[in-house]
Amino acid sequence: MGDVKKIRILSVDDHAIVRRGIAAIIATEPSLQLIGEASSAEDAILRYRELQPEVVLMDLRLGGRIDGVEAIERICKEWPRALILVLTTYAGDENIHRALDAGARGYLIKDSVDDQELVNAISAVRSGRLFIPAKLAIQLVEQGKRVELTPREREVLLEMAQGLRNKEIAARLNISEATTRTHVDNIVGKLGASSRTEAVVSAAQRGFLNL
Numbered sequence: 001m002g003d004v005k006k007i008r009i010l011s012v013d014d015h016a017i018v019r020r021g022i023a024a025i026i027a028t029e030p031s032l033q034l035i036g037e038a039s040s041a042e043d044a045i046l047r048y049r050e051l052q053p054e055v056v057l058m059d060l061r062l063g064g065r066i067d068g069v070e071a072i073e074r075i076c077k078e079w080p081r082a083l084i085l086v087l088t089t090y091a092g093d094e095n096i097h098r099a100l101d102a103g104a105r106g107y108l109i110k111d112s113v114d115d116q117e118l119v120n121a122i123s124a125v126r127s128g129r130l131f132i133p134a135k136l137a138i139q140l141v142e143q144g145k146r147v148e149l150t151p152r153e154r155e156v157l158l159e160m161a162q163g164l165r166n167k168e169i170a171a172r173l174n175i176s177e178a179t180t181r182t183h184v185d186n187i188v189g190k191l192g193a194s195s196r197t198e199a200v201v202s203a204a205q206r207g208f209l210n211l
Contacts, residue, residue, distance in 0.1 A: 006033035007126045010053035012044040012071070013037075013087070014063045018110070022057060022087075025115050032122060040064035041071035048075050048082070055126050058104070060088040060095060069102045076103030085125045087113070092207020093143045096136060106131035147190050149208065156183040161200050161209050 009032060011022045019037050026032045036051045038044040041062045048056065056075070060068035068086070075082045085106040086099045096107050105125045108118065117133070124131040132140075149157065152173075159169040170180040184196055191206075193199035203209050 004030050006031060007122060008033050008035045008051075008054045009122065010035060010044070010047055010051060010056045011037045012039075012041075012047075012056060012062070012068070013059040014039050014061070018059070022118075025118060028115075029119050032119065041066040041068055044068075044071045045074055045078075048079070052079075054083060055122050056082065056084045057087045057122075058084050060086060060090055060099065069098050072099060072102040072104050083125050085121055085131065087118070090207055091136070091139070092205060093140055094147070095207035096132075096140065097146055098207075105129075107136060108133065109136070143206070147206070147208075149187065149190060153183050153187050153190075154208070156180065157187055157200070157203055157208060160184065160187070160196055161203070 009026060011019050011034060013019050013022070016039070019039075023034050023037075026034045035053055036047050038047045039062070042064050044056070044058065044062075058068050058072060062068050062071070068088070072084050072086075075084065082103065084104045085108065086104045087108045087110060088095070089110050091109050099107055106121050108121055108131075112133075112135070113121075121131040155173060156169055159172060164172070166177050166180045166184060169184075170177040173180070187203075188194075188196055188199045191199045191202045193202050200209075
């Protein structure tokens with residue numbers, strides 16, 4: 001029998017211990033080959049250009065000026081056939097939506113994925129299939145229609161998360177207090193919350209505050 005054709009992988013994570021763990025898993029699987037690593041989004045783009053991997057394992061929160069989602073967007077814009085599998089700690093539905101919208105072909109949560117599922121996900125993505133674990137797929141269905149916040153509402157939400165009052169938010173964003181109140185009301189309503197505190201908690205759980 002001939003040699004097994006290996007799937008060439010680029011691993012992107014800002015924690016060396018995570019990269020070592022991924023490397024150890026890949027080393028035990030005959031069908032996979034780790035050809036490079038990157039610790040930042042900027043480095044991931046450079047390494048992709050240099051190595052042309054078949055599958056990228058991409059964290060979302062990375063050191064540097066840009067995050068994993070923007071790295072996915074840039075890579076997929078330059079190489080439309082790029083195959084990127086997100087491997088992150090963020091399970092919020094907004095995180096998932098943003099990654100998939102950027103061009104990711106799969107999404108895994110570090111805390112819940114086992115070695116075999118990681119291997120299966122890599123193989124599925126390489127074969128052209130979208131890979132979303134059943135638990136995450138159910139979560140997206142249960143959340144229903146995606147919550148869409150405007151850029152200004154996202155700015156206001158970040159200020160709300162810091163505990164600022166409407167007057168303080170208005171001053172910081174250079175808008176009127178009445179406009180701020182309208183944005184806050186819209187955010188609370190869109191998130192299905194009964195108060196601004198509940199809205200901030202919901203936003204954090206769903207991934208609006210960690211990217």
